[in-house]
Amino acid sequence: MANYFGETLCRSRAEKGLSQQQLANRLHVTRSAVANWETGHRLPNAAMISHIARALDADAAALLAAADESHDAPNVLLVDDSPIALEEGLPVLREALPNANDVGLASPAEAVRYFKNNPVALVLLDIKLGKTNGLDLCQELLQIRPNANVAYLTAYPEYSLDAWNTDACGFILKPLKAEEVRRLIPRLRHPVRGLL
Structure with missing residues (x-):
C-alpha cells in the first residue's frame, strides 16, 4: 500500500523541526x-488530519489528499476467536484478495475499535465469538458504519437463516477458501474498488 500520507506527515514534521513526541504532545x-x-x-x-494541519501549519487539503491516496489497498478484517482460524484464514485472504490489507483480530472489542478507527471494505465475521454473538456484532458494526460490507464465516450452516435476517451481504462456511472469497466480492452490497 502506498504511504503518501505518512511520507507527507514525516516531511512536514521534519520541516518544522519537531520530533514525533513533540507533535504527539501538540x-x-x-x-x-x-x-x-x-x-x-x-x-x-479527517478531524485529526485537520488538527495535524493546524499543529504543523500545513495545508489540510494536501494532507487529506495524501490520506486519500494512501487508501490504495482496502482493509479486510477477519474476526474469529480461534487463533488457528486466523492463522489459516489470513493466508487464504491474501491469496484471494492480493490487493487488500488483511487484518485478523480475535477479540470482538478490538474489532470494534479497529472498525471505528480505520476504513474497512469488508468484514468476515465468525458467528460464535466466545461470549459474543457474531450476529449482534454485525449489527453493532453496521450501526457505526451502515455502508459497510459484513459477511459471516462459520462452521455452523444452521445459522444461515439467522444470518440472512441481518444486513450482512454473505455467508461462507469454514474452512475459508479463496474461491469462496472471490465469489463473494461481486455480491457485496457496497462495491469496493481495488479488492480484486
Whole structure:
C-alpha cells in the first residue's frame, strides 16, 4: 500500500523541526500514534488530519489528499476467536484478495475499535465469538458504519437463516477458501474498488 500520507506527515514534521513526541504532545496523542501514521500502519480520521494541519501549519487539503491516496489497498478484517482460524484464514485472504490489507483480530472489542478507527471494505465475521454473538456484532458494526460490507464465516450452516435476517451481504462456511472469497466480492452490497 502506498504511504503518501505518512511520507507527507514525516516531511512536514521534519520541516518544522519537531520530533514525533513533540507533535504527539501538540495533538494530545501518543508518540506511537504519530509513528503508526508515518509508517502507514494507521491513518488518522479527517478531524485529526485537520488538527495535524493546524499543529504543523500545513495545508489540510494536501494532507487529506495524501490520506486519500494512501487508501490504495482496502482493509479486510477477519474476526474469529480461534487463533488457528486466523492463522489459516489470513493466508487464504491474501491469496484471494492480493490487493487488500488483511487484518485478523480475535477479540470482538478490538474489532470494534479497529472498525471505528480505520476504513474497512469488508468484514468476515465468525458467528460464535466466545461470549459474543457474531450476529449482534454485525449489527453493532453496521450501526457505526451502515455502508459497510459484513459477511459471516462459520462452521455452523444452521445459522444461515439467522444470518440472512441481518444486513450482512454473505455467508461462507469454514474452512475459508479463496474461491469462496472471490465469489463473494461481486455480491457485496457496497462495491469496493481495488479488492480484486
